[in-house]
Amino acid sequence: MQKFDDYSFDDFLEDISFIRFVKNGPQGNDDVWQQWVVSNPPNLDTYSQARRYILTAISITPVKDTEENRSAVWAKINSRIARQAKIAVMTKRIKIWSYSAAAALLLFACGYWYVTSQIIIQTGFGEQRSVTLPDNSIVKLNANSALRYPRAWRIHGVREVWLNGEAFFRVQHLNKQPQQVKPSERFVVHAGVVQVQVLGTEFNVKSRRNHVTVSLTKGKIGVSTGKNNPQFILAPGEAVRYQDKKIVRTAINRMNNQPLAWTKNQMIVNGITVAGIIENYEDTYGGHIILENPALGNKRIDGTISMTSKDATIYMLANLLNATVEPRNNGVYYIKLNHVK
Amino acid sequence: MEQMNDQQLWTLFLQGDQQAYHDIYALYYQNLYSYGLRKVNEPELVRDCIQDLFVNLWSGRKxxxxxxxxxxxxxxxxxxxxIRAATQNTRWQGIDADTLNQFQLEFNLESEYIRKENMSLQAKALMDALDQLTPRQKEVLYLRYFEELSFEEIADLLDISVRAVYKLGYRAIDALKLILNLPKSDILMLLATYRIEISLSAGHFLR
Known part of the structure; x- marks a missing residue:
């Protein structure tokens, strides 16, 4: 309170509590300013001047809007806020709708892709690969071959694969009651024109150069070229060959080119022509072998040719024929018979 | 009931309390209208701006x-x-940025303060002097003594430095202080010759 005694004119005007005291009068019986004024302070004159100054400064013609206008403005504010809220709800709804639509579309696209897309396994020349299918069936894929099957394997019911090239299958047997075979227990291999129907078994499928050979080593399979065509039931040790709409049924041990030798990186031949061996080589490693004397292609050969690598195979073949190999460009080899002196 | 302070009321409003929102409107509508009309003498424009202000306030409270x-x-x-309404110059063709430099402040000798204090003569001289203040000075005066804003707030509002606010305030005060100190006879003389620049002549008069 004492500090007001030193107040100058400016100090009074800067003190908001003084301004309020002048404007509103004393607040209650113990008003600080009221008590100070009645204590007859030394700067009472300055106090009066400051008081008059403020009183004059606030003696302005009041500006006031009517109560009606105030209410009218408030009503307009409220209606605008209500409209905004409505628009906000609507845009939110539209947003939710468009998001759900986009999500549904995405889901549908993903589903469509999942159901229709295929897994493709492709081997290069000289490359072999072992693939385990979702049902734990094992496919050994020979070189230069492709195996396709649906990504949504389980949704499709029947187990189906498409083969281009050569593969050995060891199919998981799912059937428990031989009298009733459910579709999901079937396993079908599509190879060119041929379909191989399987329950659970081991067999080789070779689909190259427009002919398909199916060789069974274990179990039982049905082979056909379509639903309405006759189905050949193969027993172990039997094979069937489709070529130029002709069907040849045979026993594996009578074939001139043993169908499972490739899984052991071999070619086991029994009276096959040199041309047949060269085809086999080209299917596996690519490139070309040209014989200096084409008649050599008709020569028949017996024995086992190791196919551990491209070079080893071709030199072994040359050795067998008593010939020399000359590599040319672009994977072409030229085979020339050695002249016997 | 204990009156809610600004901070509590504002916090309630920010939380979406509609009663608090209405209370703020009811409390300050007249202050806004009065200040707006003193700056722009267009009641409809001021009301529209108050409308926009409160709509923006609600939708942007977050x-x-x-x-x-x-x-x-x-x-x-x-x-x-x-200012935006004046510069955009669409609906209110008559308003330009220059109008916004005005500040209407009419001092009233018949006010209850003056009559109560029985200070009519001095007050008359004071008012004549106050009348001659620049619009800027009047605005400072109004915001300080009528709306009780701090010097810092006034500086922010007028987009000038706090020093400049003090200066504007003091320039007014300096001249007026002299009037308050003058003896009655001098004031009478002053009033007789009024309409000459009082803030200057008051100093001159004493010399």
């Missing part, structure tokens, strides 16, 4: 900060809206 002086916040927002 981005607003806390404040302990609602009145200052509202006055500053209204001033910005008036």
């Amino acid at each position: 981005n607003l900060n806390s404040t302990d002086n609602i009145k200052y916040y509202l006055l500053a927002s209204l001033k910005n809206l008036l």
